[in-house]
Amino acid sequence: MKNLKIFVVSDSVGETGEQVVKAAATQFRPNFDGVIIRRFPHISSDDHIRNIVEIAVMQDAIIAFTLVEKRKRQLMKDLCQQLNIDCIDLLGPVIELFSRKLDEQPLEEPGLVHKLDEDYFKKVEAIEFAVKYDDGRDPRGILLSDVVLIGVSRTSKTPLSQYLAHKRYKVANVPIVPEVEPPEELFQVDPRKCFGLVISPEKLHAIRKERLIALGLSDDAIYAKKDRIEKEIAYFYKVVEKLGCEVIDVTNKAVEETANDIIERLERLKNMS
The missing domain is CATH 3.40.50.2300 (Response regulator)
Known part of the structure; x- marks a missing residue:
């Protein structure tokens, strides 16, 4: 043979x-x-x-x-x-x-084919990461992420996480609730990669009322009451102060605009290091 x-x-x-x-x-x-x-x-x-x-x-x-x-x-x-x-x-x-x-x-x-393949798989990995570590469901992801988003409910944390994931950033997001102590991991990450999302109480009040109605619930639940919203935002600022992270007002911003803002800040940070 x-x-x-x-x-x-x-x-x-x-x-x-x-x-x-x-x-x-x-x-x-x-x-x-x-x-x-x-x-x-x-x-x-x-x-x-x-x-x-x-x-x-x-x-x-x-x-x-x-x-x-x-x-x-x-x-x-x-x-x-x-x-x-x-x-x-x-x-x-x-x-x-x-x-x-x-x-x-x-x-x-x-090597152009492999560059494209690598880019695609990085994007898929980032999207899966954002889903896995959405809404604080597993705080271990905080330490593995490129970006950490924090904010009270209905501040676009999840859609923003997904948008950044499509840009190949691994994002974990954590809801801030007065009755729940933030996870320890949140205070162990570099505050420069952590971003607090805030929205005006009036806008948040309207968004939450619409959310309750969409779910078939009464729009006068505590979740949508103005005093509750003000309490949550006040607590949010206490957490932000403790973390030392930047705050982005998303009141009149599209998700894409907020994402680009974050990416620009991350790029400036990368260039400085």
């Missing part, structure tokens, strides 16, 4: 090339008997390409490559032809076809 050795050469991680090679190899050796696949990732220089081709000559290997830069693809082809090495360009023909169809030049930037 003949052996088959394939070098997978890439200017990125080489996953794409390896999957194509494996898919083809299984048509001959479903169990990969006698098939050796060696990956050469992050190839960035002409010398790397020359060295790989020389090794392929010594080991009688086939070279399958995914190189986004046209000049490097051509160098690989030329060297393999000179040294009588079988090679296959897995990516070049597709790039060239797309270039002709779009009448555009490719970026020739390695």
